[in-house]
Amino acid sequence: MVMSMGEMYSYVGSTVATLMFINAIIQQYFPFHIRGYIERYGQKFVSTLHPYVKITFDEFTGERMKRSEAFSAIRNYLSAKSSAHVKRLKADVVKDGQSLVLSMDNNEEVTDEFEGVKVWWTSRKIVPEKQFSLPWYPASDGKKYYSLTCHKRDRKLITESYISHVLKEGDAIAARNRQRKLYTNNPSENWYGYKRTKWTHVVFEHPSTFETLAMETKKKEEIMKDLIKFSKGKQYYSRIGKAWKRGYLLYGPPGTGKSSMIAAIANFLNYDVYDLELTTVKDNTDLRRLLIETSSKSVIVIEDIDCSLDLTGQREKKEEKDEEEEEGKDPVRKKDKEEKKQSKVTLSGLLNCVDGLWSACGEERIIVFTTNYVEKLDPALIRRGRMDKHIEMSYCSFEAFKVLAKNYLYIDTHPLYEEIHKLLEETNMTPADVAENLMPKSEEDDEDTCLKALIEALVAAKEEARKKVEEEARLKAEKEEKGKEEAQLKLEKKEEDKEESPKENGEVH
Ligand SMILES: Nc1ncnc2c1ncn2[C@@H]1O[C@H](COP(=O)(O)OP(=O)(O)OP(=O)(O)O)[C@@H](O)[C@H]1O
Numbered sequence: 001m002v003m004s005m006g007e008m009y010s011y012v013g014s015t016v017a018t019l020m021f022i023n024a025i026i027q028q029y030f031p032f033h034i035r036g037y038i039e040r041y042g043q044k045f046v047s048t049l050h051p052y053v054k055i056t057f058d059e060f061t062g063e064r065m066k067r068s069e070a071f072s073a074i075r076n077y078l079s080a081k082s083s084a085h086v087k088r089l090k091a092d093v094v095k096d097g098q099s100l101v102l103s104m105d106n107n108e109e110v111t112d113e114f115e116g117v118k119v120w121w122t123s124r125k126i127v128p129e130k131q132f133s134l135p136w137y138p139a140s141d142g143k144k145y146y147s148l149t150c151h152k153r154d155r156k157l158i159t160e161s162y163i164s165h166v167l168k169e170g171d172a173i174a175a176r177n178r179q180r181k182l183y184t185n186n187p188s189e190n191w192y193g194y195k196r197t198k199w200t201h202v203v204f205e206h207p208s209t210f211e212t213l214a215m216e217t218k219k220k221e222e223i224m225k226d227l228i229k230f231s232k233g234k235q236y237y238s239r240i241g242k243a244w245k246r247g248y249l250l251y252g253p254p255g256t257g258k259s260s261m262i263a264a265i266a267n268f269l270n271y272d273v274y275d276l277e278l279t280t281v282k283d284n285t286d287l288r289r290l291l292i293e294t295s296s297k298s299v300i301v302i303e304d305i306d307c308s309l310d311l312t313g314q315r316e317k318k319e320e321k322d323e324e325e326e327e328g329k330d331p332v333r334k335k336d337k338e339e340k341k342q343s344k345v346t347l348s349g350l351l352n353c354v355d356g357l358w359s360a361c362g363e364e365r366i367i368v369f370t371t372n373y374v375e376k377l378d379p380a381l382i383r384r385g386r387m388d389k390h391i392e393m394s395y396c397s398f399e400a401f402k403v404l405a406k407n408y409l410y411i412d413t414h415p416l417y418e419e420i421h422k423l424l425e426e427t428n429m430t431p432a433d434v435a436e437n438l439m440p441k442s443e444e445d446d447e448d449t450c451l452k453a454l455i456e457a458l459v460a461a462k463e464e465a466r467k468k469v470e471e472e473a474r475l476k477a478e479k480e481e482k483g484k485e486e487a488q489l490k491l492e493k494k495e496e497d498k499e500e501s502p503k504e505n506g507e508v509h
């Protein structure tokens with residue numbers, strides 16, 4: 001008898017289903033010790049009739065019954081395959097999220113094909129017969145597992161290629177559905193209380209993207225390329241023997257988009273964000289503890305680094321010396337100072353965290369420092385290799401303005417653009433201020449009104465800057481004049497002293 005492929009598959013499908021049915025009956029009606037015999041001899045018998053291999057994937061594995069990553073990946077993979085075909089689906093709300101995951105219900109079957117080979121997946125759950133439950137020890141939900149059946153002749157392909165394909169695809173689906181998080185560190189002193197968490201998180205939903213970011217296209221593309229190279233660089237980093245991380249320093253005046261850039265980076269790479277507030281970290285050890293708890297695929301942000309860290313080490317050291325002499329006499333004061341000292345993260349502590357040995361634990365991390373005053377930073381902090389890329393966020397250029405106009409007013413060009421172009425070249429205005437002016441203030445405001453408002457603001461800013469320059473020049477001239485007068489007075493006094501001195505000398509002798 002010659003079977004068509006379709007017939008063979010339906011035969012195999014029905015055989016598998018029949019066997020499963022028999023198996024279910026055995027499980028249900030035969031006592032445990034007889035079940036063992038039946039299963040053992042049954043399997044021998046079946047394997048001659050049934051040239052198929054079955055692989056099972058339990059939900060919980062190992063001694064500690066950890067949730068199996070393979071099980072979750074398979075669930076994601078199958079949910080994508082099954083939601084269109086399977087009749088009975090189970091809906092789950094994923095952890096922390098509002099998103100729904102549909103997976104095949106127990107005893108449902110899904111067929112999949114890989115390189116021309118067919119396989120069958122079934123979802124199973126074994127519920128224990130006798131359940132023991134207490135309020136503080138709820139009854140088990142049963143043992144869930146997926147089983148994969150394939151023909152014996154395809155065993156090699158399935159075990160060597162197909163399963164890893166499923167796991168990879170499942171992980172990719174999970175990454176796509178994942179809700180990203182924004183973490184903030186809890187102050188060190190709260191770590192040891194009831195909750196004992198170092199990081200608190202909320203769902204990260206920031207609308208900033210590289211598309212909405214107002215800056216020169218060339219600069220933007222360069223950063224995006226750098227990020228892509230980094231995120232795909234696992235092998236590259238391990239080959240050159242460097243930890244898989246990258247440091248960015250974003251600097252520029254307030255309102256030029258440093259924080260927006262961080263959000264755009266996280267959205268672009270689909271990473272979590274850890275917003276690290278250094279001032280509430282007690283010391284270097286706590287800083288290390290915090291960073292060790294960050295996960296890979298994340299952006300670790302330290303905003304306003306110049307304010308969070310005391311970088312004026314030199315001056316402080318000198319003052320400390322003087323104070324130490326005083327403290328020798330006053331033990332209470334000494335203790336106070338020691339406590340204060342302990343509650344500080346030092347520059348070297350931070351540097352150790354950025355490029356010390358431990359930072360290689362965990363991978364795929366971007367560290368971003370921001371500052372308004374790059375010139376204030378210690379060169380040790382920003383040297384190349386530590387901060388791989390320095391990005392200047394500057395005042396709004398015409399190109400950046402065009403991005404904002406497109407975002408806010410949905411326009412690419414306008415007769416007023418020429419005037420705005422000229423004004424932006426003559427005046428410094430941050431993208432935040434430009435954006436504020438472009439925002440319609442009432443429903444009647446159209447693009448003309450908004451652009452005119454921006455022109456007005458630019459003219460006012462230009463006028464203000466001119467006045468400021470004038471005022472500064474005036475003050476400088478005044479200072480110089482005063483300096484001259486003082487010098488003149490000094491000179492005169494010296495002359496007078498000279499005239500008087502022979503007399504004095506005379507008096508002494
Ligand atoms: N380059 C930009 N592109 C798009 N929007 C921007 C840009 N710069 C600023 N903005 C707008 O201005 C607001 C403030 O910008 P942002 O917080 O990113 O500035 P910042 O440089 O981090 O400022 P600060 O130094 O005060 O932290 C943002 O919400 C955004 O709407």
Ligand SMILES: [Mg+2]
Pocket residue numbers: 258259260303
């Ligand atoms: Mg900011």
